[in-house]
Amino acid sequence: MKKICLWIIGLMCAAAIISAEPSAELVTAAKKEGTLTVYSTTSRVSSAAKSFEAKYGIKVQTANLKDGELVEKVSTEVGNGVAGADMVICQDGARVYGELINPGYLVNYVPEDMKKLMPEGDQNPLIFQFINKVFIFNNEKNETEPAKNVWAFTDPEWKGRIQFKDPNTEGVNANFLTMLVTDEWAGKLAAAYKEHYGKDYAGEYENAGYAWIAGFFANAVMGNSDTTISENVGTKGQEKEIAGLFVLSKSRYEATKNLALKPMTEVKPFSGFYYPLFTMLTKNAKNPNAAKLFIDYLMTAEGFKPWSSDVGAYSGNPEIPANKGDFDFKFWRERLVPEDPARTYEKRAEVEEFVNNIL
Numbered sequence: 001m002k003k004i005c006l007w008i009i010g011l012m013c014a015a016a017i018i019s020a021e022p023s024a025e026l027v028t029a030a031k032k033e034g035t036l037t038v039y040s041t042t043s044r045v046s047s048a049a050k051s052f053e054a055k056y057g058i059k060v061q062t063a064n065l066k067d068g069e070l071v072e073k074v075s076t077e078v079g080n081g082v083a084g085a086d087m088v089i090c091q092d093g094a095r096v097y098g099e100l101i102n103p104g105y106l107v108n109y110v111p112e113d114m115k116k117l118m119p120e121g122d123q124n125p126l127i128f129q130f131i132n133k134v135f136i137f138n139n140e141k142n143e144t145e146p147a148k149n150v151w152a153f154t155d156p157e158w159k160g161r162i163q164f165k166d167p168n169t170e171g172v173n174a175n176f177l178t179m180l181v182t183d184e185w186a187g188k189l190a191a192a193y194k195e196h197y198g199k200d201y202a203g204e205y206e207n208a209g210y211a212w213i214a215g216f217f218a219n220a221v222m223g224n225s226d227t228t229i230s231e232n233v234g235t236k237g238q239e240k241e242i243a244g245l246f247v248l249s250k251s252r253y254e255a256t257k258n259l260a261l262k263p264m265t266e267v268k269p270f271s272g273f274y275y276p277l278f279t280m281l282t283k284n285a286k287n288p289n290a291a292k293l294f295i296d297y298l299m300t301a302e303g304f305k306p307w308s309s310d311v312g313a314y315s316g317n318p319e320i321p322a323n324k325g326d327f328d329f330k331f332w333r334e335r336l337v338p339e340d341p342a343r344t345y346e347k348r349a350e351v352e353e354f355v356n357n358i359l
Helices: 002-018 024-033 045-056 067-079 093-101 112-117 150-154 171-180 183-197 208-219 226-234 248-256 288-298 301-308 329-333 341-358
Strands: 035-040 059-064 087-090 127-137 162-165 220-223 243-247 272-282 313-315
Touching: 024 045, 024 288, 035 045, 035 067, 035 288, 045 059, 045 288, 045 301, 067 087, 067 093, 067 171, 067 272, 087 093, 087 288, 093 171, 093 272, 093 341, 127 171, 127 226, 127 248, 127 329, 150 183, 150 208, 162 208, 162 226, 171 183, 171 208, 171 272, 171 341, 183 208, 208 220, 208 341, 220 226, 226 243, 226 248, 243 248, 272 288, 288 301, 301 313
Parallel strands: 035 059, 035 087, 162 220, 162 243
Antiparallel strands: 087 272, 127 243, 127 272, 127 313
């Protein structure tokens, strides 16, 4: 009986944390400002903004921008003292770190309750959301994962059968490739190479990370959108089994577009990668309190609702569960390559040059 009571109390505490209310002082100050401008790389922010406005009466203007557009717009406006966004929701850690955080154009803010809940490494810059890109295959004829080791995708039989979005068109893909040449992941790829081929890596490239990238791109078909890639991979009636590395959220098309799509979860040493969306205030925000209140709201289950309806979207608040049809983020975090903004910023230009020479 005692254990049951403690369990119930724990659930009540968790629920209280998820729905923790911001301070009365912050709400009052935000309402005095009465307005808010948000630049975002996720269009669903407009739905969250409508709910926020209905709750607090604060008008919210949102602008949906691509990664590069947001970085350039914020750096230009803040760098020249022009009032634009009060806050941003942004991805592409390398450029955000190097072009917005390092120059001081963005200011970090962490809601008080998140300081207790979130891993310290997810707080600065504050991670609003994680998204994953996973190896996904056409399972119309076969439910068994077609590869157990990422080096399989560099073998001749996978020529033209693996698809990936051109990293020149999306920074997070370039960041993923950059992580692979770091000592940690190059070492894991070297171990996987030995496991797959039965011998040590001793090739022409600097390390096994560069070697895998070269082999992968020799076989991969480049695409311009994850949506198109998901359709190419999942279309039924294909003669050969194909796969792609794209956002898990596109697997929802299995039902809506009659596709055959199944994520691969047991590929060594990784089944894909994940990347964060950060939320921060701009240095010259005209409405900083409204921005802080909106960030508080986004980190709650209510504020995250526009994103929680899909697989492949995970709140930075660890108390908010993943979609019922998905694994929790801890499961994915153990299987995927992370994005480290500082490390990718240091080496991405070098990796981009390497990839462009291959392409």
